[in-house]
Each structure stands twice: as structure tokens, then as C-alpha cells.
Amino acid sequence: MNYDVVIVGAGVGGLFTAMHLPADYKILILSKEGLRSSDSFLAQGGICMLRGDFDYEEYFEDTMRAGHYENDRTSVDTMLRASQEIISELVECGVRFTRDEKGNFVFTREGAHRSPRILYHEDCTGKEITSHLLRKVKRMGNVTLLPHTTMVDILTDGKECYGVAARDNKTGKITCYRAPHTVLATGGIGGLFRHSTNFRCLTGDSLAICLRHGIPLKHVDYIQIHPTTLYSKKRGRRFLISESVRGEGAILIDKAGNRFTDELRPRDVVTQAIREQMKKDDMPYVRLDMRPIGREEIQSHFPTIVKKCEEEGYNVFEEPIPVVPAQHYFMGGIAVDRDSMTAMPRLYAVGETSCNGVHGRNRLASNSLLESLVFAKKAALKIGRESKELPDVSCSYERDTEQFKKIVLEEIEKERQRHE
Ligand SMILES: Cc1cc2nc3c(=O)[nH]c(=O)nc-3n(C[C@H](O)[C@H](O)[C@H](O)COP(=O)(O)OP(=O)(O)OC[C@H]3O[C@@H](n4cnc5c(N)ncnc54)[C@H](O)[C@@H]3O)c2cc1C
Incomplete structure (x- = not known):
């Protein structure tokens, strides 16, 4: 042809x-x-x-x-x-x-x-x-x-x-x-x-x-690893929690609920910080708290993320969500x-x-x-x-x-x- x-x-x-x-x-x-x-x-x-x-x-x-x-x-x-x-x-x-x-x-x-x-x-x-x-x-x-x-x-x-x-x-x-x-x-x-x-x-x-x-x-x-994807035990594609969530004010917290890094540094640097924290905490994830963004902004700017988290059993308005780094870009x-x-x-x-x-x-x-x-x-x-x-x-x-x-x-x- x-x-x-x-x-x-x-x-x-x-x-x-x-x-x-x-x-x-x-x-x-x-x-x-x-x-x-x-x-x-x-x-x-x-x-x-x-x-x-x-x-x-x-x-x-x-x-x-x-x-x-x-x-x-x-x-x-x-x-x-x-x-x-x-x-x-x-x-x-x-x-x-x-x-x-x-x-x-x-x-x-x-x-x-x-x-x-x-x-x-x-x-x-x-x-x-x-x-x-x-x-x-x-x-x-x-x-x-x-x-x-x-x-x-x-x-x-x-x-x-x-x-x-x-x-x-x-x-x-x-x-x-x-x-x-x-x-x-x-x-x-x-x-x-x-x-x-x-x-x-x-x-x-x-x-x-x-x-x-x-x-x-x-x-x-x-190969770029994205610092924040929604943690899941299921197989298949990982759901991205966009960087703009952190850009709008979401913070990363450790097991004890303390902020442990500057969330807006380049992706490889934030990924490294999360991996080190996961090791220290002996956890398969860290948590991302979206509440500092404010309810109205979360609802208007991030409706897909809100919906996906809901499907996985998390209410982003009331609790931090578990996140883990995953391969993202080449x-x-x-x-x-x-x-x-x-x-x-x-x-x-x-x-x-x-x-x-x-x-x-x-x-x-x-x-x-x-x-x-x-x-x-x-x-x-x-x-x-x-x-x-x-x-x-x-x-x-x-x-x-x-x-x-x-x-x-x-x-x-x-x-x-x-x-x-
Ligand atoms: C979850 C996620 C969020 C992202 N967010 C952003 C963002 O906010 N901003 C941004 O700038 N970038 C973002 N990116 C990156 C961006 O989406 C991609 O880099 C970009 O879309 C790549 O476009 P592409 O046309 O090269 O490839 P793709 O859009 O991936 O298309 C590849 C195509 O190739 C076809 N294909 C592959 N192999 C074969 C084959 N052997 N034979 C026939 N067809 C084949 C596929 O079927 C598909 O149609 C994100 C990526 C992901 C995964």
C-alpha cells in the first residue's frame, strides 16, 4: 500500500x-x-x-x-x-x-x-x-x-x-x-x-x-521517575498525582505527619527525598496532603484526581493520600x-x-x-x-x-x- x-x-x-x-x-x-x-x-x-x-x-x-x-x-x-x-x-x-x-x-x-x-x-x-x-x-x-x-x-x-x-x-x-x-x-x-x-x-x-x-x-x-503517583497494590498503570497539586500548595508528609522536603524542587530531587523518607519510615509510600490548597481550588482545578482518589477509597478533602514514585517520562x-x-x-x-x-x-x-x-x-x-x-x-x-x-x-x- x-x-x-x-x-x-x-x-x-x-x-x-x-x-x-x-x-x-x-x-x-x-x-x-x-x-x-x-x-x-x-x-x-x-x-x-x-x-x-x-x-x-x-x-x-x-x-x-x-x-x-x-x-x-x-x-x-x-x-x-x-x-x-x-x-x-x-x-x-x-x-x-x-x-x-x-x-x-x-x-x-x-x-x-x-x-x-x-x-x-x-x-x-x-x-x-x-x-x-x-x-x-x-x-x-x-x-x-x-x-x-x-x-x-x-x-x-x-x-x-x-x-x-x-x-x-x-x-x-x-x-x-x-x-x-x-x-x-x-x-x-x-x-x-x-x-x-x-x-x-x-x-x-x-x-x-x-x-x-x-x-x-x-x-x-x-528516564524520569515521577515523585507522586497514587500508591496501589493493583497491577497496571499508576495514576499520576500531578505536580501542579504541589505547585498549588499540597505538602509531602512522613509517617509522623511532618513535612520532610521542599515539594517544588526538580522531579529527580523530590523523588530521591521521597525514597529516602520511605526507607527511614519503613513504608511503601509517603503521604501527600492536598488540604492546604483549599476545598474550592481542589474542586475546580483537580476534579479528575478527586474522583480517582474517591474510587480508591480516599477523601482528599479530609485526609492525606499515599503516594509513591513511578516511571513517568523518557x-x-x-x-x-x-x-x-x-x-x-x-x-x-x-x-x-x-x-x-x-x-x-x-x-x-x-x-x-x-x-x-x-x-x-x-x-x-x-x-x-x-x-x-x-x-x-x-x-x-x-x-x-x-x-x-x-x-x-x-x-x-x-x-x-x-x-x-
Ligand atoms: C500520566 C501522565 C501525565 C502527563 N502530564 C503531562 C503534562 O501535564 N504536561 C506535559 O507536557 N506532559 C505530560 N506528560 C507527558 C506527555 O503526555 C507525553 O510526553 C506526550 O503526550 C507524548 O506524546 P507522543 O505523541 O510522543 O506519544 P503518545 O501520546 O504516548 O502516543 C504514542 C502513540 O504511539 C503508538 N505506538 C506505540 N508503539 C507502536 C507500534 N509499535 N505500532 C503502532 N503504534 C505504536 C501508540 O499506540 C500511541 O498512539 C504526561 C504523561 C503521563 C503518562
Whole structure:
């Protein structure tokens, strides 16, 4: 089957790429599970925006400091400067960010941000953004969306990429989708971990495929652990208690009810403090007290969290809730240039599966939706400038995905040991 562009992944990265490709391109978007089973739907806290020139230096510095100064400065600059345009595009798509009575944006704050610069929609900003993007893409006459279809390999002659081979999850049938340009937008790697906030289907398949084909990855051991997810003995995805809860005043307390850390330090620092406290207390969790936020603000800003806690038997208005760190975000990924191109010609990577260096060693809260959108758009514009002629070359692929998880985990371990 021939297309002009094949995009693997239907989160914000994949959808925004499709939206910025030329309108006459025939586009295919694959998704491993249903179209709403992407981490983009789960984002709670919000999306950053550079509020004006007055905030440039501080926002830049906050991003760098959170990333331990290992960030790519040019990528950070690109992201900050593109942010207002991206937000305008989202608003044009119908995304409703919280506004005050005069109609001005309301900004919230999360850990390691020195000032409020995060736009949000209640505590389900990702769902608000992604459902609008999905609606828009569904209305585009040139895009075919194919859910429940798993990429098993890229099509390549060993030098360039000419599409993907993918398996229909129901029938098991493998089909080759050929295209002169392919975009990997397959998200994070949480499915490799026992405790993660991510969808279980996100297992770093693109990374395994790139490793098989010798396409370089970067910083695969840069994995962010979120300090506060709701403690549960159940298996499966962990429920995130967004950082903006702490940004609005919630405090972390130990077994005896005493506050033990500054809740707004970068995520890795707070995670470390919680782990040490759990050890001291000999407990599988610490507790988060949301009551300092105030009932009204809790109700209007965090309705999803209130509901989920209720389902698990906790009343956030009356008691602290148990929280524990869990795998949350992947800063590393497929190495890409500033137009999101991988080392293999005709192959791009965007969103969490890619690494353009924006986040350095640790992501600043609410920078990832923005980063995905900014660099997805750059990939689309770059593809739009290239020829869409599909050369007639014979390609091969492998259908075995059994080893994917093992391949990625081994690479992470290798990189971790290299860093030690
Ligand atoms: C609980 C939670 C809260 C978050 N909160 C925030 C926040 O407040 N602000 C913020 O900026 N970021 C937040 N993030 C991070 C952010 O949501 C993600 O980084 C971002 O949405 C990633 O987008 P993406 O398009 O790269 O991947 P995703 O949205 O995860 O999409 C990945 C897509 O790839 C598909 N896929 C994967 N493998 C295959 C395969 N082999 N074949 C076919 N398809 C495949 C999946 O089916 C899916 O459609 C949060 C993340 C989580 C988990």
C-alpha cells in the first residue's frame, strides 16, 4: 500500500505532524491500540508557554537547570520561541485553556518553575488538547487512521527508509505500507516497567527497531521517575498525582505527619527525598496532603484526581493520600536533528520517542507536550520541502517482535553502566 507519509503513533506528536503536512499528501497514521490509548490523553498538569520576553531568561534557565545543563541550548531556544504560536494554533483548533473572568489565560506553576507559565484545562489538559487534534485530523480528507495495528519493522534497503511493516492486531496479518517519508511517533517506554504512569502498550518499539538497523539512539538511560503517583497494590498503570497539586500548595508528609522536603524542587530531587523518607519510615509510600490548597481550588482545578482518589477509597478533602514514585517520562530516544530527522534518510522521529536534547537529563514539568508539538511541526515542514517521489527499491523487514523489550532494556542497562 502506498502513501506519501506514514506516521506511526496517534498521540500529539503523530497528529500534529499530520496537520502540518501539505494538504494534498496521502497520509497514514497507525496506532498500536485504540486512538485514545496514548499518553497524550493522560497529560494532567498542562503545557508551558513563554509569556513574553520578560520571562525568556527565567524559563530558559529553569529548563536548563532541571535538565542538569545537559540540554541542547538551540533546541530549548527553538521550543520557547515557538510556544506562543503553538498555543494560538491549539486555541484555533478549539482547545479551551482556563481563563479568568476577563478572558485572559490563567497560568499555573509546577516543580522547578520559578513562576507560573503553564496553561491548563482542569486536570485533563492532555485529553482536551489531543481530542481536539484527533477531531481535526479525522476531518482531514487526506488522512487514514488505522488503530490496533502494530509496526513490526521499518521497510529499508539498509540505507534509507521506505515505510513500515505492520501487523493487524486482530488477524495477525502483516502489511507493508510504503512511503517516501516515515515518522516514528511511538511515545515513551513505560510499558517496560512494573510501576509506570504510561499506557502499558508503550514499550519503545521504535527504539528496538532502530537498534536492529544501527540507527543511533541517545541518552537511553535518562528516564524520569515521577515523585507522586497514587500508591496501589493493583497491577497496571499508576495514576499520576500531578505536580501542579504541589505547585498549588499540597505538602509531602512522613509517617509522623511532618513535612520532610521542599515539594517544588526538580522531579529527580523530590523523588530521591521521597525514597529516602520511605526507607527511614519503613513504608511503601509517603503521604501527600492536598488540604492546604483549599476545598474550592481542589474542586475546580483537580476534579479528575478527586474522583480517582474517591474510587480508591480516599477523601482528599479530609485526609492525606499515599503516594509513591513511578516511571513517568523518557528524556532519551532516537537521536534526531533540529528538523526531527534520524540518522537514516527518509526516517523522522518526534515526541517522546525522539531525543533532540530539549530536556537534557531531566525534563522540566509541562515541557513535553510543547516539545512534541514544536518538533512535530518542524518534521512536517521539512517533509513538505522534500520530494514525494517513491523510489522503486526492494526492501526487507523482520516480523518478529518477541525480542523488542529485551533489546531496549539491555541497551538501557548498557548505557547506565557506561555512565557509572
Ligand atoms: C500520566 C501522565 C501525565 C502527563 N502530564 C503531562 C503534562 O501535564 N504536561 C506535559 O507536557 N506532559 C505530560 N506528560 C507527558 C506527555 O503526555 C507525553 O510526553 C506526550 O503526550 C507524548 O506524546 P507522543 O505523541 O510522543 O506519544 P503518545 O501520546 O504516548 O502516543 C504514542 C502513540 O504511539 C503508538 N505506538 C506505540 N508503539 C507502536 C507500534 N509499535 N505500532 C503502532 N503504534 C505504536 C501508540 O499506540 C500511541 O498512539 C504526561 C504523561 C503521563 C503518562
